[in-house]
Every structure is written in structure tokens, then in C-alpha cells.
Amino acid sequence: MNSLRSTIKSLYDGQNTRSRRFRYGLILFDSLTIIYFIATAALPSTPVITAVNAFFGLFILFDLAARLWISTNLRKELTRIYTLADLVVVISLVLAPLMAESFAFLRVLRGLRLIHAYHLLHDLRRESAFFRKHEDAILAAVNLLVFIFVITSLVFVLTFEEDAGVAGYVDALYFTVATLTTTGFGDITMTTTGGKLLSVFIMVVGVALFVQLARTIFQPSKIKHTCPECGLNRHETDAVHCKHCGTTLKIETKGDTGG
Structure with missing residues (x-):
């Protein structure tokens, strides 16, 4: 058992060719799951999507279990934001088939996989000289991207009907960006108190993230x-x-x- 643990730890932390290839594979997998969960956030459940979700869920679970097993500080690992995000994603994948009436909300929770981008950045910092050179700008862009799509998922759940589909998700993204940039076209608006408070939150936090990104690019x-x-x-x-x-x-x- 100790030998297996040492082998897994070497794959995650080692500097040999096999370890580097393994980590590049994880980076590719993380990127694919992030893209997949964004692309399917508003799609209805089908047998194919359910099967793909199960595959991704098992892989994420194995990756999470391996990271926890080899961790020298389990408490710290459990409190990392991307670890918590992975736990939520795995739970949503497990519960979704059992809670059909809440499936839309559980499906949107997978957007939290975006938070795992921070773990991806940690790997890139170790593996890529280009990333290390442009780290501030890339991190600011990722902060903005994570904010946009997590808030879009929240707007989609709170505002649109479950059967709104891709068109509804695009409308949620459109509303988020229009509010974030304070453009205010007014064609999609929040009418409830909670919706208005969400709009205020988007504007306040979003503008700060935009300023951070612009400052990082033009004035490192x-x-x-x-x-x-x-x-x-x-x-x-x-x-x-x-x-x-x-x-x-x-x-x-x-x-x-x-x-």
C-alpha cells in the first residue's frame, strides 16, 4: 500500500517525464470537463449525457481521492476551494438521477468545476515558462471568466424555466455581461428584490474584476x-x-x- 501511495505521489509531484506527462493529461482533462459542463449546463438529460456525466464524475472522484490520500496536510487539502468545488460537482452528479425535479439546479452546480481552473493554474505555474511570465494577466482573466459563468449559472437557475434550454442559458449569459459592464440595455431585467440585489452584486464585483484585468494587462x-x-x-x-x-x-x- 505504501508503494502504491509513493507511486501516485510521484505522478502528482514528481519531476520525471512520466509524471510531467501525467500532469499534462490532468490539465487536458480539467480543461475538457470545464468546457463540457459549460456547454451542457442548459441541455436536457439524455442517456448519452448521463453516461458521460457518470464517466467524468468517477474520474473526478478518483482524482480527488488520490489527492486527499497523498496529501501531507489533509485538513488544508479539504479546505482548498477547488477541492470543495470538486466535492459539490461529484455530489451533484451522484444525486441528479435520484432527484429529477431538482436536476436543473444540480446540473448548473457543475459550473463550479470552473473553480478547478485555479488548480489548473497551479499546475501550469510549475510546468509552463509562458504562464509564469504572464501569470498576473492570465489569473485576472480566469477570475473574470469564473465569475461570469458561475453567475450566469446562478441567473439561469433563478430566472429561467427549467426547459428554457440553450436559448435561456445564452440569455442568462447576455444579462450577466450586460449588467457586469453596466451597459443596461433593459431588454432583460430582474423584477424581484432578490434579482435586483443579484444585479447590484454583479455590477459591483464585476466592475472590480474588469478593472483588475485591465490594470494587470496595461500596468503590471x-x-x-x-x-x-x-x-x-x-x-x-x-x-x-x-x-x-x-x-x-x-x-x-x-x-x-x-x-
Whole structure:
């Protein structure tokens, strides 16, 4: 049993070719499940969809169980946001066939798989130099994407009929983006108190995420420069000393051209 645990831990954390290929496979699987759950959020249940859901559910369950088994801090692993999201997704997949009247709500819960994108980012940070270079912008974009589709799923559940289908989900996405950008076309509106409060939440949080993304793209909060002493390679744009070890930095800048 210890040998099996060591093998699995090596696959998740090792640096050999087999481990890297395994993790790339997980990244691909995570990406596919995220796309699949978004694409099928508003589709009616069919035998094919039920079978595919069961396959994804079992795979997610095995992945989750493996991560928990090899974890050196089980309590910390259980409180990670993507672990909780996976638990909700697995439960929704298990309960859906048993609760037909609540199937729409349970199906939309799978949109929480988007939160697993944060775990995907953790893997990419370790595997991809391109990601490490553009990490701030990519993370800001993912924050915005997760917010949009989780809120879209919530709007779809609260506002549209269960049989609204793809057209209803597109309307929910349209309403979310229009509200988030404060465009306010007015062709789709919330009439209930809860709906109006949800719209306020979308505008307040969404605008903050938009500003964060724009700032990250046009005015990066960190600059890449490797400290010669400790190796820290992310510093404030105006840093004079390394915040980790205190070594004097010589970060190249374009300087002030005056005016």
C-alpha cells in the first residue's frame, strides 16, 4: 500500500517525464470537463449525457481521492476551494438521477468545476515558462471568466424555466455581461428584490474584476527581475531592494524623459 501511495505521489509531484506527462493529461482533462459542463449546463438529460456525466464524475472522484490520500496536510487539502468545488460537482452528479425535479439546479452546480481552473493554474505555474511570465494577466482573466459563468449559472437557475434550454442559458449569459459592464440595455431585467440585489452584486464585483484585468494587462503590478542573492524573480515596479532578502536590485527602467 505504501508503494502504491509513493507511486501516485510521484505522478502528482514528481519531476520525471512520466509524471510531467501525467500532469499534462490532468490539465487536458480539467480543461475538457470545464468546457463540457459549460456547454451542457442548459441541455436536457439524455442517456448519452448521463453516461458521460457518470464517466467524468468517477474520474473526478478518483482524482480527488488520490489527492486527499497523498496529501501531507489533509485538513488544508479539504479546505482548498477547488477541492470543495470538486466535492459539490461529484455530489451533484451522484444525486441528479435520484432527484429529477431538482436536476436543473444540480446540473448548473457543475459550473463550479470552473473553480478547478485555479488548480489548473497551479499546475501550469510549475510546468509552463509562458504562464509564469504572464501569470498576473492570465489569473485576472480566469477570475473574470469564473465569475461570469458561475453567475450566469446562478441567473439561469433563478430566472429561467427549467426547459428554457440553450436559448435561456445564452440569455442568462447576455444579462450577466450586460449588467457586469453596466451597459443596461433593459431588454432583460430582474423584477424581484432578490434579482435586483443579484444585479447590484454583479455590477459591483464585476466592475472590480474588469478593472483588475485591465490594470494587470496595461500596468503590471509586478516586474520580472531575478534577485542575484535569493533568486526571487517578481518585484514591485519601483523596488530598490529585494523584499525577501534585502539585496539591492538594479532593475532596468526606461527612466523619466522629463517634460
